[in-house]
Amino acid sequence: MPPEFVEVQPVMAAIKAAGFEAYIVGGSVRDVLLNKPIHDVDIATSAFPEEIKQIFPRTIDVGIQHGTVMVLEEEQQYEITTFRTESTYQDFRRPDEVTFVRSLGEDLKRRDFTINAFAIASDGELIDLFDGLQDLRNKTIRAVGAPQERFHEDALRMMRGLRFASQLEFDLEPQTLAAIADNHALLGKISVERIQIEFVKLLMGVDRAKGLIPFVETECYIYCPGLRQYGDALLRLADKPLRPLQEEAQAWTMLVHEMGLSRDEIKEFMKEWKCANHLIAKVQLLANGLTRRLTGFWDPLSAYQMGGNIQLVEALLYYYDQKPQLNEAQAFYDALPIHQREELAIDGRRLLTALDAKPGPWLGQLLQEIEEMVLLSQLENNTEAILAFAKER
Ligand code: ATP
Numbered sequence: 001m002p003p004e005f006v007e008v009q010p011v012m013a014a015i016k017a018a019g020f021e022a023y024i025v026g027g028s029v030r031d032v033l034l035n036k037p038i039h040d041v042d043i044a045t046s047a048f049p050e051e052i053k054q055i056f057p058r059t060i061d062v063g064i065q066h067g068t069v070m071v072l073e074e075e076q077q078y079e080i081t082t083f084r085t086e087s088t089y090q091d092f093r094r095p096d097e098v099t100f101v102r103s104l105g106e107d108l109k110r111r112d113f114t115i116n117a118f119a120i121a122s123d124g125e126l127i128d129l130f131d132g133l134q135d136l137r138n139k140t141i142r143a144v145g146a147p148q149e150r151f152h153e154d155a156l157r158m159m160r161g162l163r164f165a166s167q168l169e170f171d172l173e174p175q176t177l178a179a180i181a182d183n184h185a186l187l188g189k190i191s192v193e194r195i196q197i198e199f200v201k202l203l204m205g206v207d208r209a210k211g212l213i214p215f216v217e218t219e220c221y222i223y224c225p226g227l228r229q230y231g232d233a234l235l236r237l238a239d240k241p242l243r244p245l246q247e248e249a250q251a252w253t254m255l256v257h258e259m260g261l262s263r264d265e266i267k268e269f270m271k272e273w274k275c276a277n278h279l280i281a282k283v284q285l286l287a288n289g290l291t292r293r294l295t296g297f298w299d300p301l302s303a304y305q306m307g308g309n310i311q312l313v314e315a316l317l318y319y320y321d322q323k324p325q326l327n328e329a330q331a332f333y334d335a336l337p338i339h340q341r342e343e344l345a346i347d348g349r350r351l352l353t354a355l356d357a358k359p360g361p362w363l364g365q366l367l368q369e370i371e372e373m374v375l376l377s378q379l380e381n382n383t384e385a386i387l388a389f390a391k392e393r
């Protein structure tokens with residue numbers, strides 16, 4: 001057992017001592033079986049939330065309506081969720097209500113894919129009611145139960161299936177894949193925020209083609225923001241070499257580059273996806289840097305604009321049949337005469353005094369011109385030289 005699982009043993013033992021069942025469930029079991037690092041260990045129990053709160057002195061209600069209580073023990077926190085079923089689904093979205101149950105089997109049945117429906121008992125026994133182990137071995141994403149029904153209950157599961165394919169380098173089992181193709185339009189019922197989380201994971205996955213190709217073939221992409229016209233761009237993206245990206249911003253940059261979006265279009269597109277403004281700004285910057293780098297328009301001004309992001313752009317060259325020169329790019333940036341406007345040997349106020357002039361739009365323009373000339377080594381970054389130039393102006 002990995003240390004993360006050993007660590008939860010006392011918590012599980014306390015639940016058992018009170019007469020209830022407790023199991024480790026969900027993604028962490030899958031990841032351990034795949035020898036992958038695990039993030040969070042989810043515990044499922046037959047105890048109802050109120051019963052959990054009686055067992056442990058310190059708890060926080062993090063999602064009690066869904067049955068989740070956070071238990072605080074020895075500086076650690078554990079999320080414990082009551083076995084539940086999700087009975088009535090309307091609008092193909094989340095269930096209207098969850099029902100707490102006492103049976104592990106009922107809880108595992110509502111889970112999306114066989115590889116996400118394992119449980120581990122406190123004695124280490126693996127419970128595998130849906131042949132998830134076989135699917136793990138065959139690298140297969142298979143819906144638990146009848147895929148058509150499962151995607152009707154919650155259409156987001158289709159996106160989840162595609163992103164697990166990309167993250168784990170798995171294939172979708174044929175009937176599961178066919179059910180996604182049949183039901184792709186239901187994605188239109190799902191909030192962009194929920195789709196976005198899965199889409200980003202899909203783009204960042206080690207084998208994005210395994211997710212992107214079925215994403216296009218099943219036409220799921222048509223019901224995602226701004227992608228309707230861009231099936232070909234998505235397939236080109238799928239064709240890029242396999243290699244993990246460092247950051248989400250790089251994934252969006254490659255996507256908008258393939259789509260051929262302008263700066264303004266990037267903003268519009270990413271707004272539709274409900275991306276944060278700082279992420280949009282970064283992608284605009286990286287996309288511009290990438291285009292310049294690929295078209296040989298790379299000069300001190302572009303490097304200056306990239307600021308600390310120069311290596312993120314450089315690393316993307318790998319995907320465009322060029323060898324990234326990470327050290328050279330950094331050295332080029334480090335050697336720039338200045339790295340921000342504050343490093344100029346002059347500022348607006350001193351210019352005004354020296355020129356004995358009134359402020360106006362000309363001042364900003366002049367400063368920008370000075371900044372560019374300094375960067376291009378056409379003007380030395382010292383006060384006298386700059387003032388002499390400004391006076392001539
Ligand atoms: P990750 O490693 O990305 O967190 P995960 O499998 O843990 O992957 P979570 O979103 O954290 O995914 O969900 C935890 C578990 O809850 C899943 O493994 C699955 O059993 C179940 N689950 C999550 N979302 C759904 C859903 N939409 N429908 C059915 N089961 C779900």
Ligand code: MG
Nearest residue numbers: 027028039040
């Ligand atoms: Mg998880």
